[in-house]
Amino acid sequence: MADEANLGRLLEHLPLGIIQIDARGLVVRNNHLVPADLRAGCRLQQQHPAALSNAVHKALAGENALYEGYCPSTDAPERFLRATFLPLNDGKQVHGAVGLIEDLSSRRADELELHTSRLRNRLLWAQSALAMIEWDELFRVREWNPAAERIFGFSRSEAIGQHAHFILPDEARRMVSLEVLDALLKQQGGSYSLNANRHRDGREILCEWFNTTLVNENGQTLGVTSLVQDVSEREAAQTHNRYLAEHDELTGLYNRKYLSQRAEHAISLASAHHPLALAFIDLDNFKHVNDTLGHSAGDRLLCQLAARVKAQLRAHDCAARQGGDEFILLLPDTTLPLAGALLDELAAALAAPCHIDGHEICVTVSIGVACYPQDGEDFDTLLRSADMAMYDAKRDGKNTWRGFRAPLRERASRQLLLESALHRALARDELSLHYQPQFALEDKRLLGFEALLRWHSEDLGVVSPAEFIPVAESCGLIAMIGDWVLQEALCQLSCWQAEGLSPVPVAVNLSAAQFLQSDLSERIARALDAHAVDAALLELELTESVAMQRPGEALEQLAALHALGVRVSIDDFGTGYSSLSYLKRFRLDRLKIDRSFVADIVEDHEDRAIVEAVIRMAGALGLKTLAEGVETPEQLAWLTAQGCDAAQGYLLERPVPAGEATAWLRAQAAVAG
Ligand SMILES: Nc1nc2c(ncn2[C@@H]2O[C@H](COP(=O)(O)O[C@H]3[C@@H](O)[C@H](n4cnc5c(=O)[nH]c(N)nc54)O[C@@H]3COP(=O)(O)O)[C@@H](O)[C@H]2O)c(=O)[nH]1
Numbered sequence: 001m002a003d004e005a006n007l008g009r010l011l012e013h014l015p016l017g018i019i020q021i022d023a024r025g026l027v028v029r030n031n032h033l034v035p036a037d038l039r040a041g042c043r044l045q046q047q048h049p050a051a052l053s054n055a056v057h058k059a060l061a062g063e064n065a066l067y068e069g070y071c072p073s074t075d076a077p078e079r080f081l082r083a084t085f086l087p088l089n090d091g092k093q094v095h096g097a098v099g100l101i102e103d104l105s106s107r108r109a110d111e112l113e114l115h116t117s118r119l120r121n122r123l124l125w126a127q128s129a130l131a132m133i134e135w136d137e138l139f140r141v142r143e144w145n146p147a148a149e150r151i152f153g154f155s156r157s158e159a160i161g162q163h164a165h166f167i168l169p170d171e172a173r174r175m176v177s178l179e180v181l182d183a184l185l186k187q188q189g190g191s192y193s194l195n196a197n198r199h200r201d202g203r204e205i206l207c208e209w210f211n212t213t214l215v216n217e218n219g220q221t222l223g224v225t226s227l228v229q230d231v232s233e234r235e236a237a238q239t240h241n242r243y244l245a246e247h248d249e250l251t252g253l254y255n256r257k258y259l260s261q262r263a264e265h266a267i268s269l270a271s272a273h274h275p276l277a278l279a280f281i282d283l284d285n286f287k288h289v290n291d292t293l294g295h296s297a298g299d300r301l302l303c304q305l306a307a308r309v310k311a312q313l314r315a316h317d318c319a320a321r322q323g324g325d326e327f328i329l330l331l332p333d334t335t336l337p338l339a340g341a342l343l344d345e346l347a348a349a350l351a352a353p354c355h356i357d358g359h360e361i362c363v364t365v366s367i368g369v370a371c372y373p374q375d376g377e378d379f380d381t382l383l384r385s386a387d388m389a390m391y392d393a394k395r396d397g398k399n400t401w402r403g404f405r406a407p408l409r410e411r412a413s414r415q416l417l418l419e420s421a422l423h424r425a426l427a428r429d430e431l432s433l434h435y436q437p438q439f440a441l442e443d444k445r446l447l448g449f450e451a452l453l454r455w456h457s458e459d460l461g462v463v464s465p466a467e468f469i470p471v472a473e474s475c476g477l478i479a480m481i482g483d484w485v486l487q488e489a490l491c492q493l494s495c496w497q498a499e500g501l502s503p504v505p506v507a508v509n510l511s512a513a514q515f516l517q518s519d520l521s522e523r524i525a526r527a528l529d530a531h532a533v534d535a536a537l538l539e540l541e542l543t544e545s546v547a548m549q550r551p552g553e554a555l556e557q558l559a560a561l562h563a564l565g566v567r568v569s570i571d572d573f574g575t576g577y578s579s580l581s582y583l584k585r586f587r588l589d590r591l592k593i594d595r596s597f598v599a600d601i602v603e604d605h606e607d608r609a610i611v612e613a614v615i616r617m618a619g620a621l622g623l624k625t626l627a628e629g630v631e632t633p634e635q636l637a638w639l640t641a642q643g644c645d646a647a648q649g650y651l652l653e654r655p656v657p658a659g660e661a662t663a664w665l666r667a668q669a670a671v672a673g
Pocket of ligand 1: 450510649
């Protein structure tokens with residue numbers, strides 16, 4: 001009994017579970033370390049993993065047996081057990097077995113964790129997109145993963161044992177980097193750096209480094225582990241984006257946004273002693289280059305010109321492309337006279353011929369200049385002032401520069417007012433035509449009318465065409481308005497026809513925008529058809545400068561109009577620069593001598609000489625002549641004596657509303673009838 005008690009105590013103090021099994025496989029005794037499901041009363045050959053039952057069976061058959069595996073448990077998560085079964089025999093036969101049970105659950109979990117973490121590390125090492133490098137305490141490569149091979153181009157075998165030198169770009173940076181490495185070994189924990197490195201092929205690459213110093217439990221540095229990523233492309237993209245944020249992509253000049261920041265800074269430094277000028281440059285007739293040679297040629301021209309602008313600048317000046325064919329210059333420490341001198345030099349540099357696709361292109365520019373502080377105290381105001389001055393330069397014949405003047409501001413706001421009112425004018429039916437009679441000088445017979453546009457604006461009152469036609473031209477409304485004039489004049493002609501009046505031709509002014517429409521003759525043919533008006537009753541007037549703007553195209557356009565049967569006359573003749581050879585080839589009917597010559601023919605012998613020459617030249621080319629703006633009987637007499645064919649002017653009749661023109665025709669019909 002005492003032995004039994006001692007054995008019981010011993011079993012309770014054993015550091016492992018122990019069970020006694022009888023010959024039937026029934027657990028008859030256990031200590032407290034045995035899991036509940038294996039304690040006394042449980043039959044081990046039933047309801048347990050087969051391998052466990054087999055081990056018990058084997059022990060009861062007289063052999064030592066081992067089971068290692070999971071064992072279900074009702075009181076706890078499944079356990080991982082090692083059970084060793086030893087048969088108990090009395091020398092003759094086996095009458096049971098002893099099982100020694102070790103619960104290996106937590107050791108097993110640790111092993112599993114270790115195993116999976118090793119696996120994970122191996123996978124990470126092999127498949128990581130980041131280079132993983134292990135350095136020893138002398139900064140020699142201890143490990144080098146496939147991503148490192150990819151990023152630096154050195155294979156693992158080439159890299160192992162190499163000092164960090166081998167991926168540093170050049171001597172100077174090597175020194176710096178080595179200092180950084182040294183510091184890294186001394187410090188503990190992690191660090192980040194962005195370094196220039198060298199690829200095996202000699203290329204410089206930019207890498208991000210995340211380093212961790214490896215230290216043992218005694219604080220001794222064992223080396224460094226680095227995670228590295230090649231950020232060359234990302235950095236290049238960011239650098240490019242930064243460049244784009246400040247530059248014009250086409251020309252490489254700065255963009256307006258950047259220049260505005262520079263200007264605001266310069267303004268903050270400017271004072272009476274350090275004035276500042278802003279120049280707005282617009283190429284003259286650049287559209288023509290795009291239209292004739294194409295946009296790619298236009299782009300190359302802009303690049304050539306931008307390079308010349310850059311070359312002309314002083315060190316502290318700044319040039320930007322505002323867009324299209326517009327450039328802005330910021331000229332710090334510059335007064336208006338100095339800006340003028342600089343811009344004259346710039347214009348001369350830009351005027352030198354450019355060679356594009358075998359074409360020689362000569363460019364002129366119109367420039368507006370605004371000065372701080374008198375023309376604006378911030379960038380936007382200065383730019384607006386320079387823009388207005390540039391338009392002033394355009395109005396003054398282009399190819400020049402103009403400084404800002406206060407009246408330009410009023411002019412610009414009037415222009416804006418006119419523009420928005422003009423947009424409403426057609427819809428509100430505010431436009432009408434007046435008709436100015438034209439007479440034969442030989443017998444004072446009514447030859448025809450010139451249709452002249454009138455605008456009675458609800459908001460602005462009567463506005464002269466001399467004021468609103470240029471506005472309509474600049475804001476792109478002129479083609480639509482011109483079309484309305486054509487329809488209205490043809491409508492009037494067809495009314496006169498319907499009334500049985502024998503109508504006379506009506507002359508309609510054609511703007512440049514209309515004359516350059518590629519389908520102009522088709523449009524006119526359709527309009528004539530729609531109003532059932534004979535083409536011979538329509539005369540189209542285009543100014544000399546419009547005809548000569550693109551003489552090649554004008555030649556074709558005029559031939560098409562001539563084929564339609566409409567008449568064409570050149571308006572304001574003498575004010576442009578007609579090429580006589582083109583004039584000879586243009587299909588024209590009449591030259592209208594500009595009223596600026598007619599005004600002075602009595603007193604000014606030069607104007608007289610010009611008018612005489614025009615009349616003779618027209619006669620030689622088989623063209624009729626009409627003198628505009630005849631205001632005095634002396635002018636009329638002189639023109640008649642020179643053989644001018646026709647005249648119009650206040651002396652003879654002012655432009656009259658349609659009703660009065662109709663009355664004219666009726667009176668004429670009455671006299672004839
Ligand atoms: N594209 C279009 N342009 C048009 C149209 N209608 C007119 N215009 C152009 O506007 C400018 C001013 O025209 P307007 O104020 O109508 O002046 C015309 C005549 O009234 C004026 N004129 C006629 N006789 C005399 C005169 O004896 N003295 C004098 N001082 N002025 C006179 O001349 C203008 C006609 O000019 P022109 O067209 O050159 O024959 C003017 O440039 C018009 O062309 C339109 O529908 N479309």
